[in-house]
Amino acid sequence: MSKAMTGAKMVVQALVDQGVDVVFGYPGGAVLPIYDEIFQQNHIQHVLVRHEQAAVHAAEGYARSTGKPGVALVTSGPGATNAVTGLTDALMDSIPIIVLTGQVPTFMIGSDAFQEADTVGITRPCTKHNWLVKETDDLARVLHEAFHVATSGRPGPVLIDIPKDVQFATGKYTEKKARKSYYQPQVKGDITSITELAAAMEKAKRPIFYTGGGVINSGPAASQLLRELVAATNFPVTSTLMGLGAYPASGDNWLGMLGMHGLYEANMAMHGCDLMINIGARFDDRITGTLDKFSPNSKKAHIDIDVSSINKVVHVDIPIVGDVAHVLEDLLKVWKSRGRKTNVEGLSKWWDQINEWRKVDCLKFKQEGKIIKPQYALQRLEALTKGHDRYITTEVGQHQMWAAQYLGFEDPNRWMTSGGLGTMGYGFPASVGVQMAHRDALVINVAGEASWLMNMQEMGTTMQYGLPVKQFILNNERLGMVRQWQQLLHGERYSSSWSESLPDFVKLAEAFGAKGIRCDDPANLDDAIMEMINYDGPVVFDCLVEKHENCFPMIPSGKPHNEMLLGDASTEGAIQGAGQALV
Amino acid sequence: MSPLKIKKGSTSHSAYNLHSGYGDVTERHTLAILVENEPGVLARVIGLFAGRGYNIESLTVAETDHEGHRSRITIVTSGTPQVITQIKAQLGRIVPVHEVHDLTVDGPSVERELALFKVAGKGDARIEAVRLADIFRANVVDSTLESFIFEVTGTSEKIDAFAELMRPLGLVEVVRTGIAALSRGN
Numbered sequence: 001m002s003k004a005m006t007g008a009k010m011v012v013q014a015l016v017d018q019g020v021d022v023v024f025g026y027p028g029g030a031v032l033p034i035y036d037e038i039f040q041q042n043h044i045q046h047v048l049v050r051h052e053q054a055a056v057h058a059a060e061g062y063a064r065s066t067g068k069p070g071v072a073l074v075t076s077g078p079g080a081t082n083a084v085t086g087l088t089d090a091l092m093d094s095i096p097i098i099v100l101t102g103q104v105p106t107f108m109i110g111s112d113a114f115q116e117a118d119t120v121g122i123t124r125p126c127t128k129h130n131w132l133v134k135e136t137d138d139l140a141r142v143l144h145e146a147f148h149v150a151t152s153g154r155p156g157p158v159l160i161d162i163p164k165d166v167q168f169a170t171g172k173y174t175e176k177k178a179r180k181s182y183y184q185p186q187v188k189g190d191i192t193s194i195t196e197l198a199a200a201m202e203k204a205k206r207p208i209f210y211t212g213g214g215v216i217n218s219g220p221a222a223s224q225l226l227r228e229l230v231a232a233t234n235f236p237v238t239s240t241l242m243g244l245g246a247y248p249a250s251g252d253n254w255l256g257m258l259g260m261h262g263l264y265e266a267n268m269a270m271h272g273c274d275l276m277i278n279i280g281a282r283f284d285d286r287i288t289g290t291l292d293k294f295s296p297n298s299k300k301a302h303i304d305i306d307v308s309s310i311n312k313v314v315h316v317d318i319p320i321v322g323d324v325a326h327v328l329e330d331l332l333k334v335w336k337s338r339g340r341k342t343n344v345e346g347l348s349k350w351w352d353q354i355n356e357w358r359k360v361d362c363l364k365f366k367q368e369g370k371i372i373k374p375q376y377a378l379q380r381l382e383a384l385t386k387g388h389d390r391y392i393t394t395e396v397g398q399h400q401m402w403a404a405q406y407l408g409f410e411d412p413n414r415w416m417t418s419g420g421l422g423t424m425g426y427g428f429p430a431s432v433g434v435q436m437a438h439r440d441a442l443v444i445n446v447a448g449e450a451s452w453l454m455n456m457q458e459m460g461t462t463m464q465y466g467l468p469v470k471q472f473i474l475n476n477e478r479l480g481m482v483r484q485w486q487q488l489l490h491g492e493r494y495s496s497s498w499s500e501s502l503p504d505f506v507k508l509a510e511a512f513g514a515k516g517i518r519c520d521d522p523a524n525l526d527d528a529i530m531e532m533i534n535y536d537g538p539v540v541f542d543c544l545v546e547k548h549e550n551c552f553p554m555i556p557s558g559k560p561h562n563e564m565l566l567g568d569a570s571t572e573g574a575i576q577g578a579g580q581a582l583v
Numbered sequence: 584m585s586p587l588k589i590k591k592g593s594t595s596h597s598a599y600n601l602h603s604g605y606g607d608v609t610e611r612h613t614l615a616i617l618v619e620n621e622p623g624v625l626a627r628v629i630g631l632f633a634g635r636g637y638n639i640e641s642l643t644v645a646e647t648d649h650e651g652h653r654s655r656i657t658i659v660t661s662g663t664p665q666v667i668t669q670i671k672a673q674l675g676r677i678v679p680v681h682e683v684h685d686l687t688v689d690g691p692s693v694e695r696e697l698a699l700f701k702v703a704g705k706g707d708a709r710i711e712a713v714r715l716a717d718i719f720r721a722n723v724v725d726s727t728l729e730s731f732i733f734e735v736t737g738t739s740e741k742i743d744a745f746a747e748l749m750r751p752l753g754l755v756e757v758v759r760t761g762i763a764a765l766s767r768g769n
């Protein structure tokens with residue numbers, strides 16, 4: 001069945017048919033017909049952001065916190081180019097979003113028309129796929145296909161570029177199910193490899209689950225199955241930054257995050273294991289450190305839906321291509337049917353060893369005196385928000401790592417952070433997207449003052465839509481992460497890593513009509529945090545913290561896991577030789 | 584899609600250094616990539632090679648199935664076995680790529696290239712050029728009193744060899760189509 005309608009109407013119709021309730025966007029000449037259609041309906045709410053980059057990050061926050069794709073709508077030329085950072089961010093972190101861009105009319109394409117940019121050309125390397133639609137009759141099909149591509153297989157951002165004449169013209173609207181897409185990634189894992197893994201699990205003396213963002217991507221069932229698998233086998237489990245919450249932080253087998261700023265016990269266990277089971281993680285360089293010394297004595301299994309993730313950087317022994325939930329379900333079945341065996345004796349020694357490592361207590365810090373330590377601020381935030389229906393977003397820097405270390409996540413989809421691209425300015429708009437999806441939840445953006453300033457214009461959005469997001473700024477008046485590297489790597493020459501001329505954040509909040517809270521005394525911190533939580537509306541919390549605190553543990557670039565730096569260690573000459581060239 | 588073979592290795596080589604690469608012997612592979620014939624698909628394939636730093640030694644592309652909207656891209660590339668595996672996997676995840684075949688490992692295949700050579704000269708050189716062209720079964724597709732255009736079809740090596748021979752005889756210009764390849768049998 002197909003109905004005739006204009007291209008602009010098709011856009012709205014397709015979004016409704018795909019179950020979209022919110023679109024984040026910013027209008028301009030090339031998308032006015034679509035905005036006109038949005039104006040004349042009540043199914044979809046449009047959220048007017050203050051910068052197109054923010055529209056895309058908001059869509060990412062919406063997507064990551066709901067498991068549904070996020071949608072952004074921007075105009076041609078500068079609207080589209082402003083979206084590029086968000087698209088790249090979503091590509092790196094496998095976040096399903098659909099970005100609609102306006103384009104100059106088809107008959108003007110290629111003429112350097114006003115606000116013309118080669119949007120599909122510019123965004124080809126930073127989208128999973130993109131389309132320029134030149135016929136209104138193709139538009140509905142492409143819109144539905146875009147949702148399918150964004151959400152199937154390894155999720156990612158897609159973009160549809162729609163010339164203005166295509167929006168005005170009338171064509172046939174095709175329904176969602178009209179055509180089966182040729183894009184059908186494999187979700188079931190190969191049963192022989194799964195059996196091989198089950199057999200390896202039975203023998204392993206020092207196994208570890210190394211889980212990642214793919215568990216979150218796979219959906220809540222995957223997290224459930226992971227928990228079941230961990231409980232049944234009693235294997236230890238660690239996770240990347242992107243996978244936090246898949247296994248609960250309060251769980252007995254939880255070792256904490258691994259990697260460059262991961263926990264001592266997690267990294268030591270990765271280094272010493274004899275069976276590494278990678279579930280939906282991609283052996284990122286923040287995890288592996290120097291590759292030739294990465295977990296040298298382990299057999300490695302890797303479950304990933306994307307063939308290109310397997311053997312990309314680390315050679316694995318048991319590759320399993322498939323969706324986490326599907327593979328874990330089969331793995332559990334196979335392992336159970338073989339008699340639920342593990343190497344109990346080996347495991348018990350392994351846990352003894354892990355418990356020794358745990359005693360190092362690598363996250364310990366001392367809160368003394370009148371200056372708030374950032375770790376303390378997060379520890380208190382954790383304690384005071386624990387019982388709430390809580391979602392955390394972050395910006396990028398030291399505060400992001402401390403948030404990953406000191407906040408505990410019990411469930412998936414509760415933690416939104418820019419991992420792969422490390423985009424400063426991600427957290428605030430992401431918090432807007434999360435709050436739009438969860439109107440009654442407590443949404444907190446843990447920020448550094450420098451990152452926060454990159455998209456602070458979104459204060460306007462929070463006020464306009466009454467979004468009570470809490471901006472928890474750990475203000476060290478430094479580009480802290482950069483300063484830390486300069487201290488360790490560049491002879492303490494702090495080139496441009498000072499946050500100069502900072503605004504008065506309390507007044508800034510008030511200028512937008514929001515609430516500002518400043519706290520610089522550990523004795524007042526709890527009260528101030530409670531005031532933030534209890535305030536019904538957006539809050540900017542300026543938490544003045546120790547200016548030169550370093551983020552530890554840290555595996556210096558070019559070093560293996562077992563050479564990590566702990567807080568009290570000497571850091572002189574920690575990064576030398578080839579390590580200096582790494583980022 | 585043909586399942587991409589993922590090579591298993593021994594645990595002692597489980598981690599390798601990015602710079603030297605494990606198995607650092609460079610291999611030359613011919614890949615046949617069947618794609619949906621939609622705008623931008625070639626740019627996607629080439630952009631992948633450029634963006635990730637892979638080599639393209641030869642590239643040919645044309646629509647092969649008009650009804651089915653399919654085109655076939657033949658790429659000759661080189662890299663370590665690990666890089667070749669990555670190239671195939673990366674190609675496979677491009678949405679409009681339907682199939683990736685590695686003709687170098689999938690069994691025997693036939694590779695051919697067509698080239699046109701413009702050779703200018705007089706006297707003995709001219710006679711020698713025609714004599715050699717005959718040995719190479721080259722066709723004369725154009726001639727003037729002072730030049731020929733030869734058409735040669737064959738393996739890349741044959742074309743290289745012909746080019747070597749023509750150089751001293753007044754070779755002016757060469758154009759090569761790049762490699763077209765098909766696996767043998769069915």
Ligand SMILES: Cc1cc2nc3c(=O)[nH]c(=O)nc-3n(C[C@H](O)[C@H](O)[C@H](O)COP(=O)(O)OP(=O)(O)OC[C@H]3O[C@@H](n4cnc5c(N)ncnc54)[C@H](O)[C@@H]3O)c2cc1C
Binds near residue numbers: 262
């Ligand atoms: C300042 C800074 C410091 C950082 N330090 C650390 C650190 O110390 N530790 C750390 O862990 N990270 C750190 N990161 C993040 C790091 O850069 C990477 O983003 C992160 O480690 C990647 O996580 P991941 O391996 O889980 O992969 P993701 O990027 O989440 O990728 C997911 C993987 O799962 C696969 N997948 C997707 N969907 C499915 C599915 N349904 N089924 C199966 N597989 C699927 C994908 O193909 C992909 O391979 C840091 C980032 C920043 C900005």
Ligand SMILES: Cc1ncc(C[n+]2csc(CCOP(=O)(O)OP(=O)(O)O)c2C)c(N)n1
Binds near residue numbers: 399422480482
């Ligand atoms: C858009 C962007 N530009 C530059 C960087 C490099 N960078 C990483 S962390 C950082 C400093 C962040 O400072 P702040 O937000 O104050 O956080 P802190 O590290 O002090 O907690 C910078 C500049 C980046 N990640 N993103």
